[in-house]
Amino acid sequence: MPTLVARAREGDARSVARLISLVENGDPRLPEVAAALAPYAGRAQVVGLTGSPGVGKSTTTNELVRALRAAGHRVGVLAVDPSSPFTGGAILGDRIRMQDHTTDPGVYIRSMSSRGQLGGLAAATPQAVRVLEGAGCDVVLVETVGVGQAEVEIASLADTTLVLLAPGMGDAIQAVKAGILEIADVFVVNKADRPGADATYRDIQGMLSLGERGPGEWRPQVVRAVAVRGEGLDEVVAAIEKHRAWLESDGRLQARREARAAAEVEAIALGTLRARLGSLRDGTALSDLAARVAAGGLDPYAAADELIKGL
Amino acid sequence: MPTLVARAREGDARSVARLISLVENGDPRLPEVAAALAPYAGRAQVVGLTGSPGVGKSTTTNELVRALRAAGHRVGVLAVDPSSPFTGGAILGDRIRMQDHTTDPGVYIRSMSSRGQLGGLAAATPQAVRVLEGAGCDVVLVETVGVGQAEVEIASLADTTLVLLAPGMGDAIQAVKAGILEIADVFVVNKADRPGADATYRDIQGMLSLGERGPGEWRPQVVRAVAVRGEGLDEVVAAIEKHRAWLESDGRLQARREARAAAEVEAIALGTLRARLGSLRDGTALSDLAARVAAGGLDPYAAADELIKGL
Numbered sequence: 001m002p003t004l005v006a007r008a009r010e011g012d013a014r015s016v017a018r019l020i021s022l023v024e025n026g027d028p029r030l031p032e033v034a035a036a037l038a039p040y041a042g043r044a045q046v047v048g049l050t051g052s053p054g055v056g057k058s059t060t061t062n063e064l065v066r067a068l069r070a071a072g073h074r075v076g077v078l079a080v081d082p083s084s085p086f087t088g089g090a091i092l093g094d095r096i097r098m099q100d101h102t103t104d105p106g107v108y109i110r111s112m113s114s115r116g117q118l119g120g121l122a123a124a125t126p127q128a129v130r131v132l133e134g135a136g137c138d139v140v141l142v143e144t145v146g147v148g149q150a151e152v153e154i155a156s157l158a159d160t161t162l163v164l165l166a167p168g169m170g171d172a173i174q175a176v177k178a179g180i181l182e183i184a185d186v187f188v189v190n191k192a193d194r195p196g197a198d199a200t201y202r203d204i205q206g207m208l209s210l211g212e213r214g215p216g217e218w219r220p221q222v223v224r225a226v227a228v229r230g231e232g233l234d235e236v237v238a239a240i241e242k243h244r245a246w247l248e249s250d251g252r253l254q255a256r257r258e259a260r261a262a263a264e265v266e267a268i269a270l271g272t273l274r275a276r277l278g279s280l281r282d283g284t285a286l287s288d289l290a291a292r293v294a295a296g297g298l299d300p301y302a303a304a305d306e307l308i309k310g311l
Numbered sequence: 312m313p314t315l316v317a318r319a320r321e322g323d324a325r326s327v328a329r330l331i332s333l334v335e336n337g338d339p340r341l342p343e344v345a346a347a348l349a350p351y352a353g354r355a356q357v358v359g360l361t362g363s364p365g366v367g368k369s370t371t372t373n374e375l376v377r378a379l380r381a382a383g384h385r386v387g388v389l390a391v392d393p394s395s396p397f398t399g400g401a402i403l404g405d406r407i408r409m410q411d412h413t414t415d416p417g418v419y420i421r422s423m424s425s426r427g428q429l430g431g432l433a434a435a436t437p438q439a440v441r442v443l444e445g446a447g448c449d450v451v452l453v454e455t456v457g458v459g460q461a462e463v464e465i466a467s468l469a470d471t472t473l474v475l476l477a478p479g480m481g482d483a484i485q486a487v488k489a490g491i492l493e494i495a496d497v498f499v500v501n502k503a504d505r506p507g508a509d510a511t512y513r514d515i516q517g518m519l520s521l522g523e524r525g526p527g528e529w530r531p532q533v534v535r536a537v538a539v540r541g542e543g544l545d546e547v548v549a550a551i552e553k554h555r556a557w558l559e560s561d562g563r564l565q566a567r568r569e570a571r572a573a574a575e576v577e578a579i580a581l582g583t584l585r586a587r588l589g590s591l592r593d594g595t596a597l598s599d600l601a602a603r604v605a606a607g608g609l610d611p612y613a614a615a616d617e618l619i620k621g622l
Contacts, residue, residue, distance in 0.1 A: 260605070301346070
C-alpha cells in the first residue's frame with residue numbers, strides 16, 4: 001500500500017485509479033491506505049456540485065474542469081451517484097463528455113458508487129477525496145446526481161458547494177423544497193441564454209435577500225453560465241476562489257474541516273459497528289430479534305438494546 | 312404512555328397526533344410507546360408512494376385516500392420529506408388539498424420530518440407506521456418527496472411501493488437512473504390525458520419486459536390515472552390489493568416484514584450507538600480525534616477504532 005500511495009503521489013493515474021477502487025469496494029486494506037494518505041490531508045479545496053437532472057451538470061463539470069485547468073489548478077472529479085443503490089453507477093451517456101480530459105495528466109476523473117463501502121457514500125467519498133488530495137489535486141469536484149438527502153450529506157463534505165439551476169424547471173422552488181438553498185455557496189444559473197433565465201436569477205437573488213446573515217457571513221454568489229458554449233465558467237472559478245479566500249479567513253476552513261473529519265470518523269465507526277451488529281452470532285442475532293419484532297412479541301427498541309448488549 | 316396508546320387505539324385523533332410527535336421528536340419515552348404498540352405490529356399494509364416533483368403526488372395521494380376509503384379501508388398517511396433536513400418539513404401548499412379528509416375519522420394525515428430522531432427517517436418512519444397500525448389503520452400510505460437514496464430506503468420499509476410518473480418529464484429514464492425501476496411494485500402514469508402519456512406507459516412496459524423474472528415473481532403493474540379528475544384510482548387500489556394478495560402467498564409478506572424489522576432494529580441500534588459515540592468524554596472524544604485527523608496526524612480509520620474502544 002505505501003508503494004501504491006507513493007506512485008499515486010508521483011501522478012501515476014493507474015495507481016490513483018486502483019486506490020479509488022479499493023475505497024469504492026471497501027477493501028480490507030483501506031485503513032492501511034488511509035494511514036499512508038493521512039499526511040496529505042486538507043491540501044485540496046473540495047467543491048461539491050449538485051443540481052436536478054437536466055440542468056446540465058455533466059457539461060458544466062466538463063467546462064469547469066477546463067476553466068480550472070486554465071487557472072492553473074490540478075483537478076480531480078468524483079462523479080457520485082447516490083441515487084442508484086441498485087444499478088450502482090452513472091448512466092454511460094452522462095460521462096462521455098468527460099473524455100475531453102482523458103489525455104490531460106492534470107485531471108483525474110472517476111465515477112463512484114457505494115457498493116462495497118459500509119456507511120455508503122458518506123464514508124467512501126471522503127476517502128476518495130483523500131486519494132485525489134494525495135495525488136496532488138488542489139481542487140476536487142464532487143458531482144452528485146439529483147437532489148436529496150444524500151446530496152446534502154455529500155455537500156456537507158465539501159468546502160464549497162455549487163448548486164446548478166436552469167431556467168424554466170421550477171428549480172428555484174425545488175431548491176427551497178430540497179433544502180439546498182441552505183447548502184449552496186455558489187449558485188450557477190446554467191442555460192442563461194434561454195427564456196426564463198433572468199427570472200430564475202431574480203428568484204434566487206430574491207430568496208437570498210430574505211435570509212438573515214450576520215456580519216462576515218458568506219452571501220451565496222449567483223453566476224450565470226452557458227456551459228455548452230463554455231461561457232461564464234471563469235466567473236464560476238472566480239466565485240470558488242472567492243469562497244476559498246473567505247473560508248481561509250477567521251479559521252473557518254479549519255473549523256469546517258474538523259467538522260468534516262468528525263463526520264468521517266463517525267461514519268467509519270458506525271460502519272464498523274454495523275458490521276459487528278450484523279455478524280453477531282453468525283448473523284443470526286439480528287434476524288432472530290427481527291422475527292420476534294415482526295411477530296409482535298418484542299418491540300424494536302427492546303430488540304435494539306438486546307442487540308447492542310451482544311457487542 | 313399505555314393510556315395514550317389505549318386512547319389512540321380507540322381512534323382518538325389527538326392521541327395519535329401526540330404519539331407521532333413523540334416519534335418525530337425522538338422523545339425519550341419512545342421505547343415505552345414502542346412496547347405498548349408491539350402487539351399490534353403488522354396489521355397494516357404499508358404502501359410507499361414516491362415520484363419526482365411535479366408528477367402530482369399530493370393530488371394522487373388525496374384521491375387515493377378517497378378511493379381506499381370507498382373500498383372500506385381505514386387509512387393513515389405519512390407525508391415524509393427526507394430531502395429537507397433544514398426546513399424540516401413539507402411546503403404548505405402541497406398539503407392544502409389533504410384537508411379534504413380532515414373531517415373523516417377514518418383517515419389520519421401527518422407530515423413528518425426527522426429533526427429529533429437519531430437514525431433519521433429510516434428510524435422514525437416505521438415507528439410512526441406502528442402508531443397508525445395501533446390506531447387501526449389497515450393501509451398506511453408513506454408519501455415521499457423527490458427521488459433519491461432516502462426514498463429508496465423508505466420504500467424498503469413498505470410492503471408495496473407505488474412510483475408515480477407523468478408524461479413528458481423524461482421520468483422513465485430518470486426512473487432507471489434513480490434505481491426506482493427495481494423498487495416499484497406498481498407504476499402509476501398520472502396525467503394520462505396529456506400528450507406523451509402513451510409513450511411513457513409504453514416506455515415503462517418496455518423496460519419491465521426487459522427484466523428477467525422467475526416463476527411466481529411479481530410483475531410490476533402499470534396503471535394510468537388522471538388524479539386531478541379522480542380517474543384511475545380504483546385501478547390503483549385494485550393493483551395494491553392484488554400485490555397484497557401476492558405478498559400473502561408463499562410467506563412473502565412474513566419474509567419482507569422480518570427484513571423490515573431487521574432494518575428497523577438495526578437503525579435504532581445504530582442511532583443509540585451514534586449517540587453514545589457522540590457523548591464520549593462529554594462529546595470531546597470525537598472532536599479531539601477529528602482535529603487530529605484534519606491536521607493530518609491521524610487517519611480516520613485509526614481514529615474510528617480509537618473512538619469505538621471508548622464505548
